[in-house]
Amino acid sequence: MVDRKKIPRQAMPERPAEERVKDYKEVPRGYTKELAVQEALRCLQCKNPKCVQGCPVGIDIPGFIKRIEEGKFIEAALKIKETNILPAVCGRVCPQEDQCEKECILALKGEAVAIGRLERFVADYERAQGMVALPSLPPSTGKKVGVIGAGPAGLTAAADLIKMGHSVTIFEALHEPGGVLTYGIPEFRLPKAIVEAEVDYLKKLGVTIKTDYVIGYVKTVDELLDSGYDAIFIGSGAGLPSFMGIPGENLVGVYSANEYLTRSNLMKSFRFPEYETPPIRSNNAVVVGGGNVAMDAARSALRNGAKTTVVYRRSRTEMPARIEEIHHAEEEGIDFRLLTNPVRIIGNESGRVTHIECVRMELGEPDSSGRRRPLAINGSEFSIACDTVIVAIGNRPNPIIARTTPGLETTKWGTIKVNEETLETTKKGVFAGGDIVTGAATVILAMGQARIAARSIDAYLHQ
Numbered sequence: 001m002v003d004r005k006k007i008p009r010q011a012m013p014e015r016p017a018e019e020r021v022k023d024y025k026e027v028p029r030g031y032t033k034e035l036a037v038q039e040a041l042r043c044l045q046c047k048n049p050k051c052v053q054g055c056p057v058g059i060d061i062p063g064f065i066k067r068i069e070e071g072k073f074i075e076a077a078l079k080i081k082e083t084n085i086l087p088a089v090c091g092r093v094c095p096q097e098d099q100c101e102k103e104c105i106l107a108l109k110g111e112a113v114a115i116g117r118l119e120r121f122v123a124d125y126e127r128a129q130g131m132v133a134l135p136s137l138p139p140s141t142g143k144k145v146g147v148i149g150a151g152p153a154g155l156t157a158a159a160d161l162i163k164m165g166h167s168v169t170i171f172e173a174l175h176e177p178g179g180v181l182t183y184g185i186p187e188f189r190l191p192k193a194i195v196e197a198e199v200d201y202l203k204k205l206g207v208t209i210k211t212d213y214v215i216g217y218v219k220t221v222d223e224l225l226d227s228g229y230d231a232i233f234i235g236s237g238a239g240l241p242s243f244m245g246i247p248g249e250n251l252v253g254v255y256s257a258n259e260y261l262t263r264s265n266l267m268k269s270f271r272f273p274e275y276e277t278p279p280i281r282s283n284n285a286v287v288v289g290g291g292n293v294a295m296d297a298a299r300s301a302l303r304n305g306a307k308t309t310v311v312y313r314r315s316r317t318e319m320p321a322r323i324e325e326i327h328h329a330e331e332e333g334i335d336f337r338l339l340t341n342p343v344r345i346i347g348n349e350s351g352r353v354t355h356i357e358c359v360r361m362e363l364g365e366p367d368s369s370g371r372r373r374p375l376a377i378n379g380s381e382f383s384i385a386c387d388t389v390i391v392a393i394g395n396r397p398n399p400i401i402a403r404t405t406p407g408l409e410t411t412k413w414g415t416i417k418v419n420e421e422t423l424e425t426t427k428k429g430v431f432a433g434g435d436i437v438t439g440a441a442t443v444i445l446a447m448g449q450a451r452i453a454a455r456s457i458d459a460y461l462h463q
Contacts, residue, residue: 002022002041009111017308017331021302024187024270027328028092031071031121040068043113046105046408051115052345054103056448057084057156061100061115068118077126078133080119085159085202086447088127088151088194091120093292094444097320106184123167127197134204137226138165143461147169148215148401151179153235153434153446155199158207160454161233166461168206169229171213176266179237180443183262186296187270187304189325216400221408221430231429231457234416235450244288248345249391253353255280257289257392264300282306282388286356288342289392290319295326297390298334308334312362313341313374317449339363341374343381345389355383395440405430417438423449431457 005427011065012027014020020027031039044067053059059080067076080087096102096116104112126132143166147154150172158168176182178195203209215221222231241256243249260280263271269279285301287294290312302308310329312319315338319326330336346355363372369462397414409426416425416432423431433453434446 003153004042004044005106005110007038007042009042009049009114010035012114012117017328017333019186021332024303026191027188030124032115033071033125036118036121037071038069039114039118040065042106043069044105050103051100051113054100056099056444056449058448059083059100059119061131064122065113065115065118067419068122072096073122073125073382074129074131074133074344074413076122077328080122081135083451084447085156086181086198086443087119087223088123089190089198090444090447091116091118091123092190092194093181095321095442097445127194128223132197132201134201135163137163137206140167141165141461143167143230144169144228145231145233145457145461146224147233147235148221149173149179149234149236149434149436150177150199150209150211151237151434152181152435152443153237153337153450154179154233155202156447156450157233157235157457159205160451161201162207164204164454166458168208169208171209171215171218172209173214173236174266177211179207180355181248183265184258184293184296186261186264186300188299189296190441192265214400216404221401221405225429229356231431233450233457234401234430234432234436234454235434235446236398236401236436237446238397238415238440240396240398240414241391242394242396243391244342244393246342246344248347248353251345251347251353253282253347253387254345254389254391257287257293257390258395260297260390261293261300264304270300270303279359283388284384284386285309285388286311286384286386287389287390287392288312289394290314290321291392291394292321292325292395294392295321295329296394297334299329301388301390302332302334306388309337309377309386310334311337311340311342311356311358311384313339314371315339315363318363318371337384339374341376342389346383353387353389355385356389357381357383395435397436398437401436413439421452423453423458424460429460431460 064076064079101112147170181195241258267277268275285306287298361374367373407427431453433449
């Protein structure tokens with residue numbers, strides 16, 4: 001009899017730092033079948049699995065892990081897809097350490113089961129074997145639902161709704177579906193081929209996706225409702241970048257992380273010179289921020305040839321980025337200037353960035369976020385030489401939908417007001433979820449809200 005508690009957590013094979021910094025290929029290599037089965041053996045198959053409660057979309061985690069243990073990898077993938085249509089994505093980018101794995105009973109005295117790595121394994125195995133099965137769909141209800149945004153929330157809502165028998169059309173502003181999965185997350189963390197495969201699965205279910213379709217310009221929400229859509233789900237995300245409001249942010253060489261990563265992703269500059277769009281080349285780049293987007297921008301700048309520095313106003317303990325992403329960035333040689341805050345960006349007579357002036361910080365009492373408030377240390381100003389500054393301090397919703405939709409109320413932050421239980425907005429028949437409601441958050445939280453909204457839309461359509 002195997003003592004499951006004595007099996008160590010299986011390490012994820014990774015490409016060495018000195019090799020991976022030269023390209024945009026994926027860093028983790030993924031589990032082999034043998035590693036996956038060994039890791040699955042660590043699961044205690046709890047009768048009251050807290051890990052499921054920690055999953056925003058409610059995956060039957062012990063159920064799919066048990067199938068891996070038995071070598072039933074395709075069945076494991078099908079079990080996950082009962083509640084999550086993006087397992088290959090979530091297995092790569094979701095913060096399992098703060099959600100399902102945090103609730104794993106093994107984490108009380110050691111290391112949690114590597115739930116995310118196992119999820120990635122079965123999704124990749126299913127795709128590699130070409131055995132992606134489609135669920136049987138119920139008879140059509142005759143109802144039409146319009147989904148605004150082809151990001152994680154929109155894709156999830158669309159999948160659930162079409163499996164409920166409704167006709168679904170997604171309207172995407174950009175020229176490729178995927179939202180942040182496509183334009184925000186770099187290739188080395190989430191290969192575009194995986195996003196394309198997940199979107200293709202949705203199309204095979206019967207979901208229609210219309211790209212280059214900006215709701216608020218091409219058509220308004222009211223015009224969609226008037227043209228035969230019985231309900232609308234808004235999952236347009238939070239794509240409007242925030243800036244620091246300091247002098248010099250208009251200099252040449254200052255980018256939002258959104259712009260920087262979009263250039264690399266949608267324009268495929270990560271495949272230069274195969275694709276002719278050149279990446280943004282820098283000698284010295286400074287990235288401002290401590291979240292996952294900041295890590296993505298910093299590691300991209302490094303691959304684009306820059307000596308890269310991350311500036312963050314709090315300590316490492318308070319950094320919101322995943323521990324794994326910070327670790328990878330440090331391995332790759334990125335310099336971290338912690339307890340440091342920019343106060344102005346300096347340029348030359350041509351209007352180009354030459355330096356960023358910062359001040360050293362110390363931590364005071366906790367603020368409303370629960371983290372200790374950073375306070376400037378008088379007289380501690382210093383400068384870092386750079387030709388590129390990338391600002392990664394958060395995003396807000398684009399106001400276009402709210403501005404063109406009478407009766408749709410928003411908060412002071414520009415997010416859409418919803419009923420927290422049903423996610424219905426203040427406009428009848430219109431629901432919303434994801435970053436457009438919460439502000440910038442995680443992929444899996446957006447998906448969790450989308451599932452709630454889909455159930456509410458289904459109930460609304462059956463009234």
